[in-house]
Amino acid sequence: MLTIHNLSAGYGKVQVLHGISIDVPKGQVVTLIGSNGAGKTTTMRAVSGMIAPTGGEIHLNGKRIDGLEPYHIARLGLAHSPEGRRVFATMSVADNLLLGAFPRLTGSRPKGDVAADLEKAMALFPRLQERRTQLAGTLSGGEQQMLAMARAVMLNPEVVLLDEPSMGLAPILVDEVFRIIERLKAAGTTMLLVEQFAAAALAVADYGYVLENGRIAVHGRAEKLRNDPAVKAAYLGGGH
Numbered sequence: 654m655l656t657i658h659n660l661s662a663g664y665g666k667v668q669v670l671h672g673i674s675i676d677v678p679k680g681q682v683v684t685l686i687g688s689n690g691a692g693k694t695t696t697m698r699a700v701s702g703m704i705a706p707t708g709g710e711i712h713l714n715g716k717r718i719d720g721l722e723p724y725h726i727a728r729l730g731l732a733h734s735p736e737g738r739r740v741f742a743t744m745s746v747a748d749n750l751l752l753g754a755f756p757r758l759t760g761s762r763p764k765g766d767v768a769a770d771l772e773k774a775m776a777l778f779p780r781l782q783e784r785r786t787q788l789a790g791t792l793s794g795g796e797q798q799m800l801a802m803a804r805a806v807m808l809n810p811e812v813v814l815l816d817e818p819s820m821g822l823a824p825i826l827v828d829e830v831f832r833i834i835e836r837l838k839a840a841g842t843t844m845l846l847v848e849q850f851a852a853a854a855l856a857v858a859d860y861g862y863v864l865e866n867g868r869i870a871v872h873g874r875a876e877k878l879r880n881d882p883a884v885k886a887a888y889l890g891g892g893h
């Protein structure tokens with residue numbers, strides 16, 4: 654579904670990713686783990702077109718997407734729920750969600766029934782349903798994070814990139830975020846997940862990649878990585 658081949662990317666003269674390859678098969682959850690600064694967010698940004706890759710190829714559903722503009726990549730079915738809850742603070746919860754469907758309305762993909770999808774998203778995220786007319790800027794951090802995830806789902810995406818969905822959340826909300834990821838997975842959503850809680854990410858994922866200094870150090874079935882002594886020692890100590 655999503656294949657990243659030999660991807661290099663960075664910021665100006667600073668090269669962050671040095672030829673990484675990742676495969677995200679249809680209907681699976683793949684997690685990318687690594688320490689701060691390893692390049693996880695940079696990978697997500699390169700895939701969704703927020704930064705231009707300097708090398709390699711990215712294919713979505715067989716179509717080459719590297720070098721395309723972000724709106725074009727979104728129209729092709731790739732939704733990015735970015736780090737840091739980028740919601741539209743002065744718009745209502747419902748309007749934020751409808752904006753998530755905007756690439757569908759402007760693109761060549763089938764429009765589908767946006768109103769029905771809005772209700773589906775509300776059912777998946779009951780907290781948002783309770784606050785649907787409230788301005789997004791007045792939501793708590795956890796609720797804003799859920800709004801960013803729900804907005805990504807409104808695209809009816811082929812693939813969702815979830816960047817640190819649990820960042821800064823109280824433990825009870827972290828559990829809720831992982832429950833929602835489980836539900837999305839059960840509904841057949843294909844996801845690439847970046848998470849600080851590597852153990853929880855590997856518990857929900859089918860496959861994992863460990864990124865170290867912009868290179869893939871290890872990859873394998875999630876269960877295998879969870880039992881790998883080196884991965885355990887470096888990434889699975891404590892945490893969620």
Ligand SMILES: Nc1ncnc2c1ncn2[C@@H]1O[C@H](COP(=O)(O)OP(=O)(O)OP(=O)(O)O)[C@@H](O)[C@H]1O
Pocket residue numbers: 664667669687688689690691692693694695696
């Ligand atoms: N906008 C930017 N301009 C310049 N350098 C950047 C920018 N964003 C990130 N970097 C640098 O790129 C490197 C990789 O950052 P990235 O955010 O991809 O790491 P990460 O693995 O997601 O870590 P974290 O969990 O801390 O977000 C870091 O050295 C970081 O300082």
